[in-house]
Amino acid sequence: MADLSINFAGIQSPNPFWLASGPLTNTGYQVMKAFDEGWGGAVWKTVGDPIINVGSRLGSLDYGGRRMMGLNNIELISDRPIEDNLREIAEVKRKYPHHAVIVSMMFEAKPAVWAEMVKRVEDTGADAIELNFGCPHGMSERGMGSVVGQVPEYTEAMTRYAVDVASIPVIVKLTPNVTDIRVPGRAAVAGGAQALSLINTINSVIGVDLDTWRPIPDVDGRGSHGGYCGPAVKPIALHMLSSLYNDQTVGLPLCGIGGIETWRDAVEFMLLGAGALQVCTAAMHYGFRMVRDLTEGLNDYLDERHIARVEDLIGQAAPKVGDWNDLRLSTSFQMVARIHSESCIGCNLCHIACDDGAHQCIGRIPGQIAPVVREEDCVGCNLCSLVCPVPGCIEMVPVEKGPVETWRQHEARLQQQQA
Ligand SMILES: Cc1cc2nc3c(=O)[nH]c(=O)nc-3n(C[C@H](O)[C@H](O)[C@H](O)COP(=O)(O)O)c2cc1C
Incomplete structure (x- = not known):
């Protein structure tokens, strides 16, 4: 059995799966139930000055029969008294000393308030703070x-307000609602953060009811922009995670959040730099027990590859994500589509997609079920293989065309020729 335990910025956890701050981590009852099911840690629902919520609060993006591909919410931070939260956090930590308990906090920009609240959170025995x-x-x-x-x-x-008074690690949870995630990431580093977590939710309006013309979610006829999350946001999270991991000036442990639903998602996040993982929407959808599939799947994946520790995955694929300018140009390296005619069902989707939406290199031969690719015209865009409903029927095959050349090298060569 592979070792799934992690040490994330000094926070010990039996596995990398933590519940993200949100409705799942609102009470001690929930967090203890989650730990019993196998979650390694939990980030408590954000504690702050008392707020009042609205209803309804959630809206779903359902796609092609799949419920909650994306989830939008207009819920605020914890609406429970701070005393209740702190008492239950202390109780959870006492009963589950080997699980990671992180407390999410949000307060106004008043150093004295932060000093007092950080101290009170630390008194619970919590392992870390997430801002x-x-x-x-x-x-x-x-x-x-x-x-x-x-x-x-x-x-x-x-960040500095919290770090100056905290004796436990301070994680800064970043918003994806920025142009370049490295900018707030570097700011958190400058403020003394010990780790970063990302992403929080993406600003969004999920939809409008076609009968009532009311926005969704609907609060007595009105709506508001809300935070978007769930499987649909995973690519955005992966991009931001890898760009922070690859940024030399950041260099902090990164906790990956955003659309994690399966152990496969977990592996991708870790390969792109995550040292711990947080899940919200998927656990709201399927319940705490989903963690069993996560841990079993991750464990099998590691065992099959003889990888002893889950931490050995961290960042292994991240250096392969970089500038477009460093990719090999099509004059040097090409992918081409090959259709395996024996598995083709003749649906014609690849032909239509290529003819209308790509490069007109898939043709039909009268009397033949499978279309044919004119490889000399194929640009290797992948579209035909993406629309093909038969797994493995269209294979993308690499073709070496010449010496390695990237755009950067190409430009340098042109400049040399002109000089
Ligand atoms: C209903 C709801 C409430 C949330 N409340 C909080 C919160 O109080 N504090 C916080 O930091 N993030 C909050 N989040 C964001 C999640 O912690 C997480 O960053 C986001 O949902 C992305 O993860 P996911 O795709 O796994 O859902 C909330 C998300 C949802 C859906």
């Missing part, structure tokens, strides 16, 4: 959440 600089709705209109994460100077200063 919520990410929620894009509601709290941002009150000068907290993503408005802090969107202004590097605020991120740095607010």
Whole structure:
């Protein structure tokens, strides 16, 4: 059995799977139930000054028969009294000393308030603090959440308020509602953060009811922009994670969040730099027991590859994600589509997709079921293999065409020729 335990910025956890701050981590009852099911850690629902919520709060993007591909919410931070949260956090940590208990916090930009609250959180025995600089709705209109994460100077200063008084690790949770995630990431580093987590939710309007013309979610006829999450946001999270991991000036442990639903997602996040993982939407959808599939699948994956420790995955694929300018040009290296005629069902989707949406290199031969690819015209875009409903029927095959040349090298060569 592979070792799934992690040490993330000094936080010990029996496995890398933590529940993200949200409705799943609102009470001690839930967190203890989750730990009993096998979750390695939990980030408590953001604690802050008491707020009042609205209903309804959630809207779903259903796609092709799949429920909750994306989830939108206008829920605010914890609406429970701070005393109740702190008492239950202490109880959880006492009963589960080997699990990771992290407390998410959000307060106004007042150093004295942070000093007092960090101290009270530490007194619970919690393992770490996560600063919520990410929620894009509601709290941002009150000068907290993503408005802090969107202004590097605020991120740095607010991080400093917590770091200056904390004796446990401070994780800064970043908002994806920025142009370049490295900017707030570097600001958090400058503020003294010990780790970063990402992503919080993406600003969004999920839809409109076609009968009532009311926005979704509907609060007595009105709606508001909310935070988007779930499987649909995974590619955005992976991009931001890898760009932070590859940034030489960041260099902090990264906790990956955003659309994690299967052990495969978990492996991808770890390969692109995550040292721990947080899950929200998928566990809201399927319940705490989903963690059994996550741990079993991850364990099998590691065992099959004779990888002894899950931490050996961290960042292994990240250096392969870089600038477009460093990719080999098509004059040097090409992919071409090959259709395996024996498995083709003659649906014609590849032909139509290529003819209308790509490069007109898949033709039909009268009396023959399988279309044929004119390889000399194929640009290797992948579209035919993506629309093909038969797994493995269209294979993308690499073709070496000449010496390695990237755009960067190409440009340098042209400049040399002109000089
Ligand atoms: C209903 C709901 C409430 C949330 N509340 C919080 C919160 O209080 N604090 C926080 O940092 N993130 C909050 N989040 C964001 C999640 O922690 C997480 O960053 C986001 O949902 C992306 O992960 P996912 O794709 O696994 O859901 C909330 C998400 C949802 C869906």
